[in-house]
Amino acid sequence: MSTTPDLSGNSGYVIPGGEFTRDQRYIATRITADGRDGYPVEAGRYRLVVSRACPWASRAVVVRRLLGLEDALSMAIAGPTHDSRSWTFDLDPGGRDPVLGIERLQEAFFARFPGYERGITVPAIVDVPTGQVVTNDYAQMTLDLETEWTAFQREGAPDLYPEALRDEIHAVDEVVFADVNNGVYRAGFAGSQRAYERAYARLFDRLDWLSERLSTQRYLVGDTITEADVRLFTTLVRFDPVYHGHFKCNRHKLEQMPVLWAYARDLFQTPGFGDTVDFVHIKRHYYEVHRDINPTGIVPAGPLLDGWLTPHGREELGGRPFGDGTPPGPVREHERVPAGHTPLDTGTPG
Template identity: 70%
Template sequence: MSQETGQSTESTTSTAFSTKGAYVTGGEFKRDTTYIEDRITSGGAAGPNGEPGWPVEPGRYRLIAARACPWANRSVIVRRLLGLEEVISLGQPGPTHDSRSWTFDLDEGGRDPVLGIERLQEAYFKRFPNYPRGITVPAVVEIATGQVVTNNFSQITLDFSIEWREFHRPGAPNLYPEQLRQEIDEVNKRVFAEINNGVYRCGFAGSQEAYDAAHDRLWTALDWLEDRLAGQRFLVGDSITEADVRLFTTLARFDAVYHGHFKCNRQKLSEMPVLWSYARDLFQTPGFGDTIDFVQIKQHYYIVHEDINPTGIVPRGPELSGWLTPHGRESLGGRPFGDGTPPGPVKAGEEVSPGHGAG
């Protein structure tokens, strides 16, 4: 998402809000949730709330999504599940950044090979000179102009499912079925507030009181999920939906980062039997685990968050082989892809580097 280094005093609120997309007030972590709300829609129609519309057009846009970022990871998973790889190209910044922007330091010459830019900031400034908010991922950039179109992470994946349907692969799953949308939206709302963002409230709390409250709220929600998923394989319905994607990217980072770095340490994920088996089930499903780069994830959090980890030391652990052990969730029934089929192999050039995954 945005560049968060966890400014921890109210005196730095203005700077943290404008350049990092987050700040702390009264000891509590707050996220700037104002994004570029433009939509990419079928025919370029405006969004339902009047958001400016850009037309769906294969090859016109590039998705910029760092492997390290959980919010960006969602868009990579959905793009892969739906088979949009040949329609929307993918640019991946490196795992670390400074206060200005994500950078393409993993690409040859330190430049994105399609956009030709060193920093994602350049695409934002191309459209909005001196853009005042966080330079966030995921972002969709129009290739011809080099201008950012949107960074509204929650809408990007929904539009991949709905607006880009014409270009889905044969057998693509329905991740946002109309009859389940109200329940998916309700689950997503709680998961975002209390889990996706809840781990950050723990990690960047500026007082003991704020941390204690955030910690209790997080684990109340995780216990709710442990109960909910004990009798059903997926969060909503009997197949994978948008809700599972949104939860998964936080769970995948839990033991590697959030348990220690963010002090979310009542338990490890691997000590919660239901959530751990659920997370392994998804990890072993094509489109999920094959997008997870544990090395980049740890580098991002432990190097970028200097307030929390001033030494910049990246831990060696945890052991990752457990992600590939049998999960037993098949006994609950359900069909991961509904009436569809799994995606094929990862697109050449988009594979997780050897040694960066769980196996």
């Protein structure tokens, strides 16, 4: 998902005097093992389009890597910024995705739905033979990668969506989405003091609830990493770089919330999580794109990132990160986060 403005040319995100309401209308087509929507799971047929800046797209990046789907589902990485039309492939030579041959993700949406009027959002999966978008339903997308793409998952892939825990995963996901994943946006894009303060209180009440829950268990649901952890992680990893200042979610920094900070570091240091995070892209997206709340477009130099690699001590709570599975292997060379964009390489300042 992105917070792409509508295609009428409105570049604003804040409605003066109002509350932020996310457009939840997505293309509901699914890619399934039986192909019931006309799009069967096939290795090499589809391309996942993401931006490392976007928390919703980052969920798909993490899940794809944990499950080892790199050979079956290729990935296009858009640049960190966009305009009112869509995300662009400005990171690629000539500004075109080398597989889809397009400059803007918008082209894939229009190829299937001429005049598409809703947000051109990431993550999106595109059918390579036709060049048409299949789906941008980010919430269902990762669940389908976990359950419909099993034939192409790597040996030792973890079960991120255990059948016995699905009801609890969904219950946790529901409140985390409403109060945290979307809660930071409700605070950041609030159009009135009252709307902001309500969103702020709701966010930190939920973070306190999560801190209490995670004080006695290593992961959100069960004793292994699940879909629920992926969904929370992509918000927490952005908290200090952008949400604390840019979105005014400033009761405490993540670093000042001991349980959540240790939990986030535990996941960051787990293969498949931190090695997908690009802090430079994250900061550039929020501070350059949201000009109605940051008119200058100036991107902050901080915060320092070295704390992400400090010991977290969460092993004392037990748990098995990958359950009966194994960690993913090294990141593919062409998908590595650039040096200097992450504390996981020695070239990062600070």
